[in-house]
Amino acid sequence: xxxxxxxETIRRTLAPHVLGQTIKKxxxxxxxxxxxxxxxxxxxxxxxxxIVALGRRGKYLLLELDDxxxxxxxxxxxxxxxxxxxxxxxxxxxxxxxxxxxxxxHYTDQRKFGRLQYVPAxxxxxxxxxxxxxxxxxxxxxxxxxxxxxxxxxxxxxKAALLDQTIVCGLGNIYADEALFRAGILPFRPAGTLRLSExxxxxxxxxxxxxxxIAAGGTTFRDYRDGDGHSGSFQNQLRVYxxxxxxxxxxxxxxxxxxxxxxxxVYCPGCQH
Ligand SMILES: [Zn+2]
Numbered sequence: 029x030x031x032x033x034x035x036e037t038i039r040r041t042l043a044p045h046v047l048g049q050t051i052k053k054x055x056x057x058x059x060x061x062x063x064x065x066x067x068x069x070x071x072x073x074x075x076x077x078x079i080v081a082l083g084r085r086g087k088y089l090l091l092e093l094d095d096x097x098x099x100x101x102x103x104x105x106x107x108x109x110x111x112x113x114x115x116x117x118x119x120x121x122x123x124x125x126x127x128x129x130x131x132x133x134h135y136t137d138q139r140k141f142g143r144l145q146y147v148p149a150x151x152x153x154x155x156x157x158x159x160x161x162x163x164x165x166x167x168x169x170x171x172x173x174x175x176x177x178x179x180x181x182x183x184x185x186x187k188a189a190l191l192d193q194t195i196v197c198g199l200g201n202i203y204a205d206e207a208l209f210r211a212g213i214l215p216f217r218p219a220g221t222l223r224l225s226e227x228x229x230x231x232x233x234x235x236x237x238x239x240x241x242i243a244a245g246g247t248t249f250r251d252y253r254d255g256d257g258h259s260g261s262f263q264n265q266l267r268v269y270x271x272x273x274x275x276x277x278x279x280x281x282x283x284x285x286x287x288x289x290x291x292x293x294v295y296c297p298g299c300q301h
Contacts (some may be wrong), residue, residue, distance in 0.1 A: 057124070108252070188206055211230040
């Protein structure tokens with residue numbers, strides 16, 4: 029499931045291919061993948077529009093068009109957006125094909141939870157899924173004081189607080205587990221029980237883990253591919269995620285796997301407190 033480092037990698041790898049290109053044709057193989065206002069068709073909305081910018085907020089990719097409209101990509105579980113320099117046939121999971129002046133963009137999604145959402149000019153600022161997002165974890169708005177204030181008195185598990193996109197956006201299961209391990213904090217501890225020194229360790233761990241994830245081109249655990257169709261490599265640096273029952277790389281104790289707030293969580297009973 030693409031988290032912030034994966035979506036940021038998709039953004040960076042797609043940008044050189046699609047910026048300045050004009051959309052020539054749109055083929056939607058599965059209508060559920062493309063969400064747009066009634067009375068509008070994907071072809072009418074997108075044809076002859078130029079892609080002028082590629083942005084990102086949290087786990088959302090934003091394709092900005094020259095008429096002020098935006099296509100918001102929700103990757104969810106298995107969504108992927110890949111650029112091909114030459115036209116090619118898709119497969120059963122290719123739901124949208126966008127022909128550009130040069131090359132094609134393929135939106136594929138095996139589990140079909142993802143969406144391309146067309147947002148007309150002027151409506152992005154009021155889009156509910158974006159307005160409720162907390163600050164970007166690697167940006168300046170996400171400061172230690174803010175993080176400490178958000179966790180203060182909170183009874184929910186710290187892992188659940190990290191996944192809460194209204195507190196800080198972009199973290200999913202992989203990077204939340206890795207950040208908690210790095211900070212030495214148990215995932216199921218109530219967020220309000222963290223001492224300020226622990227909040228500081230976690231704040232640092234969140235930013236460092238995401239930055240390293242981006243530098244590694246994201247994590248390919250199962251399906252994730254970047255905009256060139258390549259895998260990431262952060263899976264080679266994972267300390268806990270996906271390693272339940274395996275020995276901790278730091279202390280050798282077997283890692284535990286529990287459910288926290290409905291999500292599988294892996295932690296080290298020796299290194300995390
Ligand atoms: Zn350990």
